[in-house]
Amino acid sequence: MTPEPENLYAAREPIFPKRVKGTFRNLKWAIMAVTLGIYYLVPWLRWDRGPNLPDQAVLVDLAHRRFYFLWIEIWPHEFYFVAGLLIMAGLGLFLFTSALGRVWCGYTCPQTVWTDLFILVERWIEGDRNARIRLHRAKWSLRKGGLRLLKWTAWAVIGVATGGAWVFYFADAPTLANQFLTLSAPTVAWATVAVLTTTTVVLGGFMREQVCIYMCPWPRIQGAMMDDSTLTVAYRDWRGEPRGKARDETAGDCVDCNACVAVCPMGIDIRDGQQMECITCALCIDACDDIMGKLGRERGLIDYLALSDAPKEEAGAPPRAIWKHILRPRTILYSIIWTGFGIAMIYALFIRPEIEMTVAPIRNPTFVVLSDGAIRNTYELRLRNKHGEPRQFGVHVSGNPVLGLLIEGTANTTIEVPADATHKLRVYAVTPAGAEISTTDETPIRFWIEDLESGERASVNTVFNGRGDQ
Amino acid sequence: MDEPRVDELTGRETMGHEFDGIEELNTPMPRWWLWTFYLTIIWGVGYTIAFPAWPMISGATKGLLGYSTRGEVTADIAAHETANAELVADLNAVDLAGFDPQSDLHRYAVARGSSVFRAQCSQCHGSGAAGAVGYPNLLDNDWLWGGTLAEIDYSVRHGIRNETDFDARFSQMPAFGDILEESEIATLASFLPTLADADWDSAGGVLFTDNCTSCHGDTGQGDRSLGAPNLADAIWLYGGDVDSLTTSIAEARFGVMPAWGQRLSEEDIRAVATYVHSLGGGE
Numbered sequence: 066m067t068p069e070p071e072n073l074y075a076a077r078e079p080i081f082p083k084r085v086k087g088t089f090r091n092l093k094w095a096i097m098a099v100t101l102g103i104y105y106l107v108p109w110l111r112w113d114r115g116p117n118l119p120d121q122a123v124l125v126d127l128a129h130r131r132f133y134f135l136w137i138e139i140w141p142h143e144f145y146f147v148a149g150l151l152i153m154a155g156l157g158l159f160l161f162t163s164a165l166g167r168v169w170c171g172y173t174c175p176q177t178v179w180t181d182l183f184i185l186v187e188r189w190i191e192g193d194r195n196a197r198i199r200l201h202r203a204k205w206s207l208r209k210g211g212l213r214l215l216k217w218t219a220w221a222v223i224g225v226a227t228g229g230a231w232v233f234y235f236a237d238a239p240t241l242a243n244q245f246l247t248l249s250a251p252t253v254a255w256a257t258v259a260v261l262t263t264t265t266v267v268l269g270g271f272m273r274e275q276v277c278i279y280m281c282p283w284p285r286i287q288g289a290m291m292d293d294s295t296l297t298v299a300y301r302d303w304r305g306e307p308r309g310k311a312r313d314e315t316a317g318d319c320v321d322c323n324a325c326v327a328v329c330p331m332g333i334d335i336r337d338g339q340q341m342e343c344i345t346c347a348l349c350i351d352a353c354d355d356i357m358g359k360l361g362r363e364r365g366l367i368d369y370l371a372l373s374d375a376p377k378e379e380a381g382a383p384p385r386a387i388w389k390h391i392l393r394p395r396t397i398l399y400s401i402i403w404t405g406f407g408i409a410m411i412y413a414l415f416i417r418p419e420i421e422m423t424v425a426p427i428r429n430p431t432f433v434v435l436s437d438g439a440i441r442n443t444y445e446l447r448l449r450n451k452h453g454e455p456r457q458f459g460v461h462v463s464g465n466p467v468l469g470l471l472i473e474g475t476a477n478t479t480i481e482v483p484a485d486a487t488h489k490l491r492v493y494a495v496t497p498a499g500a501e502i503s504t505t506d507e508t509p510i511r512f513w514i515e516d517l518e519s520g521e522r523a524s525v526n527t528v529f530n531g532r533g534d535q
Numbered sequence: 536m537d538e539p540r541v542d543e544l545t546g547r548e549t550m551g552h553e554f555d556g557i558e559e560l561n562t563p564m565p566r567w568w569l570w571t572f573y574l575t576i577i578w579g580v581g582y583t584i585a586f587p588a589w590p591m592i593s594g595a596t597k598g599l600l601g602y603s604t605r606g607e608v609t610a611d612i613a614a615h616e617t618a619n620a621e622l623v624a625d626l627n628a629v630d631l632a633g634f635d636p637q638s639d640l641h642r643y644a645v646a647r648g649s650s651v652f653r654a655q656c657s658q659c660h661g662s663g664a665a666g667a668v669g670y671p672n673l674l675d676n677d678w679l680w681g682g683t684l685a686e687i688d689y690s691v692r693h694g695i696r697n698e699t700d701f702d703a704r705f706s707q708m709p710a711f712g713d714i715l716e717e718s719e720i721a722t723l724a725s726f727l728p729t730l731a732d733a734d735w736d737s738a739g740g741v742l743f744t745d746n747c748t749s750c751h752g753d754t755g756q757g758d759r760s761l762g763a764p765n766l767a768d769a770i771w772l773y774g775g776d777v778d779s780l781t782t783s784i785a786e787a788r789f790g791v792m793p794a795w796g797q798r799l800s801e802e803d804i805r806a807v808a809t810y811v812h813s814l815g816g817g818e
Contacts, residue, residue: 075563429663436768474636
């Protein structure tokens with residue numbers, strides 16, 4: 066007899082996490098306050114960059130292709146700094162995952178933080194776990210409809226506030242806020258707020274743990290990066306089993322109160338062992354510690370624990386010290402690479418010039434013969450001025466004493482480059498007929514520019530094409 | 536097919552495969568995933584109704600929204616033209632003789648002229664404007680008819696030696712093959728490259744003075760009012776070797792350029808003239 070095939074699709078089991086108090090819950094509240102605070106306040110920080118540049122401390126200016134972060138200004142060609150930051154973020158996650166498992170998921174992931182916030186609002190409006198379960202099972206009534214409407218409205222307000230804060234990173238925050246208030250904001254700003262409001266409400270209010278279980282790739286990657294020495298949230302089954310009544314002398318410490326299950330935002334039972342769904346938010350630790358405290362038993366039946374310590378503890382030996390779990394060759398290696406990237410980026414940031422130049426020799430044609438037989442090469446120069454005010458650049462060419470320099474459209478070789486801009490020039494290098502450089506196939510030359518105010522220089526090597534064998 | 540194996544620990548069926556002892560449970564998909572899948576199908580069908588999609592015998596269904604890429608391009612071009620309307624009006628009004636090369640309008644004219652040049656002029660003058668034998672190089676400082684912006688504008692507008700524009704620049708060199716002896720032409724052809732420091736008493740010098748100076752000037756410096764090239768400089772439009780020069784003298788040359796005033800808009804003419812003027816030879 067073949068068993069009935071299991072259903073191919075399963076509906077979501079609703080989860081009603083119970084309120085919990087304790088160390089890790091407090092830590093999570095603190096982290097929520099800090100992360101949300103950063104998220105909402107940073108766009109309002111001001112940073113004076115002079116009259117020509119925006120005064121927002123953190124601004125992604127897509128229209129002008131600039132990224133401002135405090136005193137740092139990133140141009141599109143310096144996007145590798147952002148790539149470097151992403152690499153550092155990746156390595157940072159490797160480091161934390163190998164030491165502490167899915168600590169990112171449990172404490173700082175926006176999905177976790179916002180879901181936590183949504184659950185908090187849900188509890189204020191609908192009550193704690195049991196009240197919510199009753200409400201869930203109750204038939205639709207005026208009271209249920211009213212509570213649901215209130216909850217969804219509150220969520221929507223959070224959603225609007227979330228999407229609304231996001232767009233402030235991409236435009237001058239006070240200006241845009243004013244535009245929102247006067248209903249004159251650009252369509253793209255409204256659309257972004259609308260999309261992010263929807264995603265916030267759907268992901269934080271309704272999808273919740275489904276995002277972590279089915280949508281996010283990171284848990285799978287993290288699952289592969291944990292090892293036996295990684296500290297994760299686990300149940301000391303050798304101490305807890307067999308479960309039984311508190312009065313039962315033969316039973317273990319676990320009284321099977323299900324407090325750990327009731328508080329779990331992922332809807333799992335941690336006593337079944339480390340599992341895919343667990344985001345290591347540690348709320349079950351708080352819940353269990355609370356019960357153990359009431360029973361007068363030692364805390365830590367559920368605790369941060371490494372797999373490699375389980376046999377030691379079972380044999381009665383103490384576990385390895387926490388610092389030994391955290392400081393391992395693997396985590397040290399990650400730290401070294403992470404620091405290396407950090408130092409390299411800071412170094413690159415400090416040696417970054419304020420003025421730059423690119424030179425593109427025009428190769429169609431490679432040279433032009435003038436009526437007196439002189440040879441002229443044409444170059445397209447782009448002068449980049451990263452200063453917040455216009456600067457005078459002296460343009461020079463060197464490599465051969467007979468080289469003459471001309472700039473199209475002006476008799477000067479001193480060029481004003483506007484603030485925070487790239488200025489394109491068509492530049493000619495001319496050599497007289499018969500000069501050696503005019504008859505040589507190729508001669509290396511160098512263009513260089515000098516900021517007349519700061520004296521800073523930049524140079525680019527290129528070649529001068531002569532007539533060759535002609 | 537084998538019986539599905541049931542995992543002892545969970546009581547769940549497995550997928551039947553196993554890697555190094557690791558098996559995969561046959562976990563049901565979430566129901567919302569199925570809804571999402573249906574939603575994409577509905578979206579897909581709706582998309583084919585809203586946008587051009589279904590192939591018919593000739594063409595495809597137009598779609599309810601009436602979208603087409605061609606229409607989008609047309610709209611884009613119209614939007615650009617609207618956005619540039621002010622610049623175009625300014626360009627059409629600007630006095631070319633006093634056109635400030637540092638102005639934004641000049642930058643616009645050069646950019647616009649560059650695309651006009653690629654489309655209309657590069658066939659003869661080359662995409663880099665370096666010309667070819669018989670087609671003047673527009674980068675150098677040697678001009679047959681004048682290199683100021685106004686003169687270039689005139690050449691572009693009316694063209695050279697064409698029959699469609701009565702104001703076209705026009706001149707014609709006689710074919711000296713009918714006038715001079717072959718040996719005289721040969722003498723002239725070998726004299727021409729020495730013009731820069733010529734011996735005017737030589738046979739070539741005498742021939743030149745007798746036959747060529749009325750157009751090309753006493754010292755071969757050319758005459759822009761006639762489009763007569765400067766023969767004393769380093770640039771030869773049809774080649775400076777004796778063979779090419781012999782052909783040029785004997786058969787004469789007659790370079791023709793269309794009158795672009797009849798084909799291009801006013802702003803395109805002004806733009807392309809500004810572009811050519813900005814290539815390095817502009818006077």
